[in-house]
Amino acid sequence: MDVILVNLAGLSLIGLIVWYFWLSKPTGTLAGVTGDGVQEAFIVVKGGYSPDTIRVSAGRPVRLVFNRQEADPCSERVVLDAFGLSAELPQGSNVPVEFTPREAGSYEFACQMGMLRGKVVAT
Amino acid sequence: MRDPVCGMTVGAGGRTVDGYPELGFCSEHCRTEFSAHPERYARRTDVDSMGSEIFEARVDDRAMSMAGSDSIHLSVEGMTCASCVSTVEKALSSVPGVIDARVNFAANSATVDTAVAVPISVLTEAVAAAGYRAEEMEEDIDTSDAERVESERRYRLLMRKFWFAALVSLPVIYFSYPEIFPGVPEKGSTALWWIWVAMGIVTIPVLTWSGSQFFTGAWAASRHRSANMHTLIATGISAAWLYSTVAVVAPGFFPDEMLRDVFYDVTAVVTALVVLGTALELRARARTSEAMKKLIGLQAKTARVLREGTEVDIPVNEVEVGDVVVVRPGEKIPVDGQVVSGSSAVDESMVTGEPIPVEKTEGTTVIGATINRTGSFRFRATRVGRDTMLAQIIRMVRDAQGSKAPIQRTVDKVSGYFVPAVLIIAVATFMTWYTFGPSPALVYAVITMVTVLVIACPCALGLATPTSLMVGIGKGAENGILIRSGDALETAHRIDTVVVDKTGTITRGAPSLTDIIAFEKYTEDEVLRLAASAEKGSEHPLGESIVRAAAERGFVLSDPDRFSAVPGHGIEAVVDDRRVVLGTLKLMADRGVSAGAAETRLEELSEQGKTAMVVAVDGELAGVVAVADTLKEDSTEAIARLHRLGLEVVMLTGDNHRTAKAIGDQVGIDRVLAEVLPDEKATQIKLLQAEGKTVAMVGDGINDAPALAQADVGLAMGTGTDVAMESGDVTLVKGSLTGVATSIELSKATMRNIHQNLVGAFAYNTLGIPIAAGLLYPAFGILLSPLIAGAAMAFSSVTVVSNANRLRRFKPTHREEVS
Numbered sequence: 001m002d003v004i005l006v007n008l009a010g011l012s013l014i015g016l017i018v019w020y021f022w023l024s025k026p027t028g029t030l031a032g033v034t035g036d037g038v039q040e041a042f043i044v045v046k047g048g049y050s051p052d053t054i055r056v057s058a059g060r061p062v063r064l065v066f067n068r069q070e071a072d073p074c075s076e077r078v079v080l081d082a083f084g085l086s087a088e089l090p091q092g093s094n095v096p097v098e099f100t101p102r103e104a105g106s107y108e109f110a111c112q113m114g115m116l117r118g119k120v121v122a123t
Numbered sequence: 124m125r126d127p128v129c130g131m132t133v134g135a136g137g138r139t140v141d142g143y144p145e146l147g148f149c150s151e152h153c154r155t156e157f158s159a160h161p162e163r164y165a166r167r168t169d170v171d172s173m174g175s176e177i178f179e180a181r182v183d184d185r186a187m188s189m190a191g192s193d194s195i196h197l198s199v200e201g202m203t204c205a206s207c208v209s210t211v212e213k214a215l216s217s218v219p220g221v222i223d224a225r226v227n228f229a230a231n232s233a234t235v236d237t238a239v240a241v242p243i244s245v246l247t248e249a250v251a252a253a254g255y256r257a258e259e260m261e262e263d264i265d266t267s268d269a270e271r272v273e274s275e276r277r278y279r280l281l282m283r284k285f286w287f288a289a290l291v292s293l294p295v296i297y298f299s300y301p302e303i304f305p306g307v308p309e310k311g312s313t314a315l316w317w318i319w320v321a322m323g324i325v326t327i328p329v330l331t332w333s334g335s336q337f338f339t340g341a342w343a344a345s346r347h348r349s350a351n352m353h354t355l356i357a358t359g360i361s362a363a364w365l366y367s368t369v370a371v372v373a374p375g376f377f378p379d380e381m382l383r384d385v386f387y388d389v390t391a392v393v394t395a396l397v398v399l400g401t402a403l404e405l406r407a408r409a410r411t412s413e414a415m416k417k418l419i420g421l422q423a424k425t426a427r428v429l430r431e432g433t434e435v436d437i438p439v440n441e442v443e444v445g446d447v448v449v450v451r452p453g454e455k456i457p458v459d460g461q462v463v464s465g466s467s468a469v470d471e472s473m474v475t476g477e478p479i480p481v482e483k484t485e486g487t488t489v490i491g492a493t494i495n496r497t498g499s500f501r502f503r504a505t506r507v508g509r510d511t512m513l514a515q516i517i518r519m520v521r522d523a524q525g526s527k528a529p530i531q532r533t534v535d536k537v538s539g540y541f542v543p544a545v546l547i548i549a550v551a552t553f554m555t556w557y558t559f560g561p562s563p564a565l566v567y568a569v570i571t572m573v574t575v576l577v578i579a580c581p582c583a584l585g586l587a588t589p590t591s592l593m594v595g596i597g598k599g600a601e602n603g604i605l606i607r608s609g610d611a612l613e614t615a616h617r618i619d620t621v622v623v624d625k626t627g628t629i630t631r632g633a634p635s636l637t638d639i640i641a642f643e644k645y646t647e648d649e650v651l652r653l654a655a656s657a658e659k660g661s662e663h664p665l666g667e668s669i670v671r672a673a674a675e676r677g678f679v680l681s682d683p684d685r686f687s688a689v690p691g692h693g694i695e696a697v698v699d700d701r702r703v704v705l706g707t708l709k710l711m712a713d714r715g716v717s718a719g720a721a722e723t724r725l726e727e728l729s730e731q732g733k734t735a736m737v738v739a740v741d742g743e744l745a746g747v748v749a750v751a752d753t754l755k756e757d758s759t760e761a762i763a764r765l766h767r768l769g770l771e772v773v774m775l776t777g778d779n780h781r782t783a784k785a786i787g788d789q790v791g792i793d794r795v796l797a798e799v800l801p802d803e804k805a806t807q808i809k810l811l812q813a814e815g816k817t818v819a820m821v822g823d824g825i826n827d828a829p830a831l832a833q834a835d836v837g838l839a840m841g842t843g844t845d846v847a848m849e850s851g852d853v854t855l856v857k858g859s860l861t862g863v864a865t866s867i868e869l870s871k872a873t874m875r876n877i878h879q880n881l882v883g884a885f886a887y888n889t890l891g892i893p894i895a896a897g898l899l900y901p902a903f904g905i906l907l908s909p910l911i912a913g914a915a916m917a918f919s920s921v922t923v924v925s926n927a928n929r930l931r932r933f934k935p936t937h938r939e940e941v942s
């Protein structure tokens with residue numbers, strides 16, 4: 001009896017892991033638009049990117065302003081591979097990264113090791 | 124437009140102030156502040172046609188480049204007591220846009236955190252208004268120092284955490300193995316129960332202090348729906364602690380006597396090992412950016428410039444373009460420039476990788492951060508601050524180190540699934556042991572699950588590529604090779620064909636004297652001396668090369684009289700009362716000189732691709748001088764090195780086939796593509812690519828830009844400060860072909876290193892996890908201890924980083940070293 005219970009609990013735990021890490025989709029944050037027409041979003045870097053999904057309109061310039069608030073060297077650099085951009089993130093400083101997604105799609109940004117990830121969804 | 128007070132971007136049609144229609148304000152606060160001190164924030168730039176003044180926000184470019192908000196470091200002078208600190212802090216905090224200002228009395232400095240861009244001038248004025256002096260601190264050195272200090276602080280903290288956990292581990296291990304260590308009370312005894320309680324208590328600070336970063340890291344990651352090494356370790360060590368504590372506090376929970384056991388040793392030892400691993404990894408990672416730190420450290424701190432006729436020492440960031448800088452022997456050249464007087468030998472090895480000092484005379488360019496060896500000279504600054512070659516190199520290396528090698532994209536795909544997959548395997552392991560395992564099944568299930576969580580090392584996988592790339596690209600910079608991106612570095616190791624543009628790469632790209640032929644009563648020396656004297660005033664490159672050749676031979680030249688140039692044909696002049704004519708056969712015929720005897724020699728010379736000129740003295744044929752683009756000394760060796768790397772070397776040139784072949788044979792080129800027009804170079808590369816070759820193109824970066832872009836890897840040759848860094852995937856600072864071979868060797872070494880790391884990390888995880896799960900138990904009865912798993916995990920990432928650091932020992936091969 002307890003074997004069945006433990007296995008049921010284990011299976012549901014696996015289901016939860018799959019759902020939490022892979023299936024559930026965060027809704028994302030809509031980037032604000034500044035006076036000069038740049039879509040701007042502030043991202044706090046601490047164990048991850050908050051927010052980690054930024055929604056923007058394609059074809060218009062985007063500025064992501066990163067602020068790293070931890071000493072963990074894992075996040076010391078953010079890489080936007082699709083745009084060939086990267087930036088060092090000194091602790092506590094705002095670091096802007098600018099680019100223009102020409103086409104609609106999802107553009108990932110991540111730490112150098114690819115452990116922390118976020119994305120810009122252009123529509 | 125920008126708010127002049129805080130620098131924020133504001134739309135048109137917002138708040139304005141009367142009299143300043145061009146300015147907009149983000150908030151009422153900024154508008155009020157502006158109205159109170161308009162002169163502080165705006166300056167009049169113009170008066171329009173109606174006579175109205177036009178104002179511009181005084182938010183200078185420097186402040187804008189700080190990207191909206193930042194920490195600004197100021198040095199503050201004039202503080203004498205602790206109360207000054209609060210006065211300065213208050214003055215700075217009252218500036219709109221400032222969130223926080225902290226003054227360090229001991230260091231005479233202030234750190235100002237701003238929400239938006241605040242011009243430095245506004246801050247310094249605010250401090251001045253309070254009765255003190257402030258100025259911006261130099262940024263580069265400051266930040267790198269701060270990083271070093273921070274990294275050191277973090278390392279020390281981790282080591283303290285390690286020693287604490289290690290100290291707790293010793294008694295915990297002792298009492299955990301009564302079957303090994305004598306004197307441990309019997310299981311089930313009250314004495315042992317009390318020892319267990321003590322162990323449970325002392326391991327609490329191990330979890331909450333030594334291992335705190337695992338929990339904060341895991342929590343932060345889980346909030347972003349991701350998981351990392353911290354997740355695994357935190358789950359593992361807390362599972363072990365919780366099970367043990369339940370066994371101690373509520374033994375009734377476990378009906379079976381055998382289940383009542385503790386694993387506090389797992390908690391303490393695994394925490395100690397992983398913390399130690401993290402500390403060692405931090406140390407090793409700091410070394411991967413050593414090349415970068417060396418580059419930053421090259422910057423000169425001060426410069427001696429001429430101001431109103433006197434020499435003054437000023438900080439290097441105050442040097443302006445046009446300043447005349449004085450450099451004495453042994454001193455560092457502060458910025459880029461052009462020598463105006465004096466001469467010396469300069470050691471440029473730190474920038475170009477070239478070990479032999481370079482001669483500098485009037486008119487030659489000097490590079491900032493290089494070291495003056497022998498003489499004194501003055502030079503005019505041409506590039507300062509962030510425009511200097513060193514600053515550009517630093518930026519380029521920094522960007523390249525942050526780029527991704529294509530191989531990493533594959534790794535990224537895996538690492539996104541890695542940690543959740545390990546979590547699933549851990550749960551599945553628990554279920555399997557609980558269902559099918561021997562008695563006590565629950566103990567086995569817990570232990571194997573913890574072992575799986577602890578052994579998995581996502582860090583080794585994640586670090587494998589970026590650390591090698593960091594070291595490899597940094598090593599390149601030390602050797603005068605600037606690699607633009609990880610892409611370029613990775614592609615370079617697959618190159619099988621190197622296309623070299625002849626002019627400026629194999630040859631010098633500047634003509635020099637190759638032949639002197641004397642006729643009749645003249646000697647070669649006389650022919651050269653007369654020809655050079657006649658050409659002394661010439662500005663034509665051919666003439667200059669003759670003059671240079673005479674000067675190199677130490678000839679004393681006479682000043683020519685009545686010099687005249689015959690465009691397209693040559694020159695004539697009177698030298699030492701003798702009429703000298705230098706030029707083509709046609710010019711000789713025009714001047715009535717019979718030069719038939721020189722005709723065959725002229726033909727021979729032109730067949731060799733040389734430009735020959737007849738020299739006549741007093742109406743008589745005296746000799747022939749020929750100039751040609753000459754080979755660089757190291758071209759032959761460089762091409763031999765490329766051959767040793769198994770590469771086919773192709774030469775591209777606009778020369779005719781015969782000349783091209785002659786030069787190609789001299790240096791050992793495999794294939795010559797002659798008579799190629801400049802705009803056909805890219806097409807030739809395309810044709811080679813169509814043959815299925817992976818092509819590297821070596822060119823001068825300016826004329827060859829399309830061909831460099833077409834090639835799989837474009838290598839741009841730089842000379843002096845005119846490094847065309849934008850045009851190539853790789854820039855060879857020292858304009859020498861040997862850099863091509865070194866680049867490819869470096870690329871191969873780096874890629875080999877990356878492969879070792881990746882294979883190691885993959886093998887470690889794919890073998891380690893199943894063994895940890897107990898795959899070997901049914902057949903061989905082997906079960907891994909979680910302590911061993913912790914040790915393996917801790918040192919696997921250190922191993923990866925240390926292996927990447929081995930690349931720091933990379934040295935380009937030389938002829939002597941290869942048999």
